């Protein structure tokens with residue numbers, strides 16, 4: 071298939087499809103009540119993780135949040151190690167210690183995940199500080215929500231990153247809500263990007279449902295960072311389809327208006343790209359066959375995760391401290 | 397006394413209801429207390445993430461925004477700053493109730509609580525006080541994991557100037573929230589998510605449960621079990637089971653750990669000579685450590701056997717259900733601890 075302006079649209083489609091189907095599988099199995107972990111689903115926001123992570127190498131650092139699955143997958147995490155973690159199995163990425171909110175893949179530059187809102191933002195600045203001191207050329211990508219931008223850590227982190235010209239990309243995924251609290255109930259200005267610009271940081275705003283736009287924006291931002299010009303900030307406007315936590319939509323419980331969700335569903339990031347690619351020859355049947363193969367892979371990953379053993383009880387104690395000395 | 401009873405099952409609730417007592421769940425009692433506070437005190441307001449939303453902090457503030465408008469106020473996710481905001485509003489005479497959905501978010505407010513709220517009255521020479529209530533909820537289960545299940549109440553014990561309440565029954569949930577609101581000092585008010593559905597007698601009118609007055613939940617001559625929060629119903633179950641084996645357990649619920657009602661505890665240990673302390677937090681430096689030290693200072697001769705603690709291990713909470721099951725102590729652990737104090 072054709073590539074528009076050298077944007078790898080096919081790869082981006084594959085990446086988004088993986089993020090979507092990975093979580094739709096969770097929606098399928100969750101009612102069995104075996105996956106005992108609070109899941110914060112990313113469905114609807116896939117263009118952001120896919121568009122940004124396309125530019126990251128495994129050696130680059132990435133910081134995610136309680137809504138962690140997609141960032142890990144887009145950075146290269148194996149679905150099975152995530153699923154196993156969600157099932158509390160010893161084969162999970164954190165041996166069943168963390169569950170869905172705290173994945174770690176140090177080999178992919180994901181050194182652990184905080185579910186304290188805003189807790190991870192300084193961590194991305196810290197890995198960037200290490201990169202600058204070491205001169206290792208790595209960048210750090212920090213993902214967080216609009217809600218996290220209200221925490222003091224956000225402002226403290228942006229200030230320090232700008233002050234020290236650190237190689238860090240801040241990506242604020244502005245989905246308009248923190249749990250069911252709308253942005254307007256929490257911030258006087260709907261554009262989080264204005265805060266970043268106030269620190270003199272290279273800042274862009276982008277349609278977070280347009281994967282090509284995210285990709286291009288991240289490309290510019292990372293070029294700025296890699297040229298040694300200091301941090302960059304992207305605010306991607308988007309919308310999450312599921313409730314804050316769990317597999318259901320939340321309008322049923324009065325979380326927000328259904329009409330609003332329906333409007334955003336018309337702007338599904340995957341569907342938007344598919345429609346665009348159809349014009350340049352994408353075959354829907356071929357795509358469906360690809361999705362079926364992906365599904366089979368994910369089903370196998372779930373099955374394998376579910377049948378893995380639980381961690382031994384003594385593991386809790388063993389993991390409190392690292393044993394060998396420096 | 398129905399007001400000090402702990403209903404362990406539907407039968408207990410039915411009995412009370414049949415004898416004319418109104419029974420509510422813990423969360424209904426909390427909601428009622430908020431309602432009464434907001435209705436009677438124009439200086440009171442409730443602020444916290446989600447207090448006005450469709451969930452209403454697991455139901456505890458449900459629908460109150462419709463009645464009280466802006467006095468039930470959502471807030472940005474900015475706990476430390478907003479704690480300072482609430483402190484200052486209190487310093488000029490308002491009566492805020494600040495709500496954290498999880499006790500794990502209290503560390504975000506730590507500086508304002510520890511360096512500011514707790515010290516203000518003393519540091520201003522008694523000119524300014526901080527009548528602030530900070531509610532927070534201890535979570536548990538379904539892989540809540542290390543950042544959504546901590547009992548951090550005892551952390552604040554070494555900060556003079558704070559009162560620390562842990563209501564275990566619907567009656568106390570209402571009466572202690574009313575008392576906390578009336579108190580001119582900062583009160584940390586810890587709830588437990590697993591108590592929200594517990595039912596018990598709750599009078600409809602206004603009443604307060606003093607912060608710092610323990611209650612004997614059940615009398616017994618052989619061993620004293622001190623328990624707080626969600627450990628109280630567990631201790632009551634253990635006591636009921638041990639009774640069948642001829643062991644009389646006295647269950648004491650201090651209801652607040654600061655101030656801690658040592659008189660009630662000492663009187664019980666004077667009778668039994670044996671002490672088990674149950675907590676909903678990690679073991680080291682829990683309220684039980686302070687309690688035991690005060691006992692050792694006041695009357696070490698009372699103990700006929702070593703003290704036992706039933707608490708979480710000194711470990712972060714794991715996510716896996718297999719590990720959660722091993723992590724949390726239960727009724728059997730309390731029974732075992734009591735037997736250990738009785739073994740020669």
Ligand SMILES: Cc1ncc(C[n+]2csc(CCOP(=O)(O)OP(=O)(O)O)c2C)c(N)n1
Pocket residue numbers: 136137185186187188214215216217218219245247248249314445473475497501504
């Ligand atoms: C310090 C802290 N306060 C509150 C919470 C509860 N909480 C978890 S996620 C969340 C909303 C976060 O919103 P946002 O940053 O926009 O991310 P989103 O969930 O929309 O992806 C809240 C309030 C928390 N985990 N940590």
Ligand SMILES: [Mg+2]
Pocket residue numbers: 215216217243244245246247248249
């Ligand atoms: Mg958000």
